């Protein structure tokens with residue numbers, strides 16, 4: 001294949017170089033399109049065909065159902081690594097040696113508390129506030145308590161802000177849940193591992209000793225690893241674009257959390273559970289809901305099905321499905337919701353509407369069932385997704401800053417009124 005793309009506009013022809021990635025993905029490099037064509041731009045709502053950056057973090061092939069972080073297959077990471085190791089690999093490029101991992105964890109431990117005034121902020125939220133709104137606000141508020149995290153011109157400053165947020169974010173997640181449940185806001189134990197500490201902060205009851213449930217611990221590692229990055233999705237692109245203005249890391253993450261909240265993105269895990277509960281309350285007739293999902297006059301969509309890039313099975317969904325079976329078996333949970341999920345999956349996988357459109361269960365189809373079995377409230381599911389996605393967002397933000405990417409600023413084609421005179425109010 002030639003490494004040039006040719007563009008013909010009227011009588012003029014232009015040439016643009018092709019860029020090839022290490023996995024042979026090809027892009028037409030149109031960085032100088034406007035300059036050479038005297039103002040022509042491309043238009044691509046939803047960015048279905050546009051690359052925003054070159055990235056060395058995550059590779060996914062939606063047709064083949066492949067997902068790798070830093071070259072490591074997701075299946076191996078979910079099976080063999082823990083969440084902190086995967087976080088390190090995403091952020092710094094390679095799986096850590098034991099020494100590197102220990103140092104990373106020690107540095108995180110040294111920042112694993114928040115200013116006690118953060119407690120006052122969280123206490124001011126109404127109990128029924130959505131946890132994603134609370135989490136986004138608290139993450140943004142952390143900037144006020146850690147102003148040095150904003151200007152990160154040196155490697156050391158960047159590292160300091162990364163370990164701070166890796167340390168403090170689990171506190172915010174746990175406190176957001178405890179606030180929702182009306183439980184005392186407690187700190188963790190620095191003697192515990194990263195996930196054990198999270199579990200302590202989330203689940204410790206004031207009148208009981210705390211014991212780590214290994215089934216929940218292993219499932220949490222897996223769930224968080226599977227959510228840790230997914231290249232330039234909506235929330236990650238948001239983090240990169242906010243960060244491109246050199247707003248601080250925490251502010252960029254706060255924006256990413258807001259983007260993740262929507263039901264077409266991370267909010268889908270909550271939407272899936274609510275949908276399954278609604279089907280159960282309506283008598284469990286899955287065929288009725290399958291028909292609604294296919295009816296173009298009905299806005300209902302089968303939540304947890306379909307994906308912008310996976311037009312084959314979502315590789316994360318396979319692992320999560322097996323984990324859901326394991327966790328529910330091991331915890332002895334008999335959840336009728338799971339039966340509804342299984343029936344919907346079976347019907348969809350053999351239904352021409354879903355098959356033709358390549359709509360398969362995505363990562364969120366099963367994650368909510370696992371979180372529910374762990375005793376995590378439905379509205380917290382997307383918060384758990386955010387916790388998993390944290391290292392990915394950090395890695396993408398760091399890459400964007402180190403690559404010195406320009407501020408993100410798309411163009412548009414204006415289709416409004418052309419110039420017209422101002423009319424005094426009494427004459428309108």
Ligand code: ACO
Pocket residue numbers: 263264265266268293294300301302303304305306307308309357359362363364
């Ligand atoms: N149920 C029923 N029909 C669907 C569904 C669904 N879940 N998803 C897509 N379709 C149909 C569309 O109606 C459309 O049909 P048409 O060609 O007859 O018009 C076709 O499949 C293509 O759908 P698009 O919306 O164009 O696909 P897109 O790639 O833009 O959207 C998305 C992907 C947003 C994920 C979509 O599949 C969806 O809304 N799914 C449900 C929500 C969900 O689970 N989101 C989580 C995504 S994973 C994540 O963010 C971690």
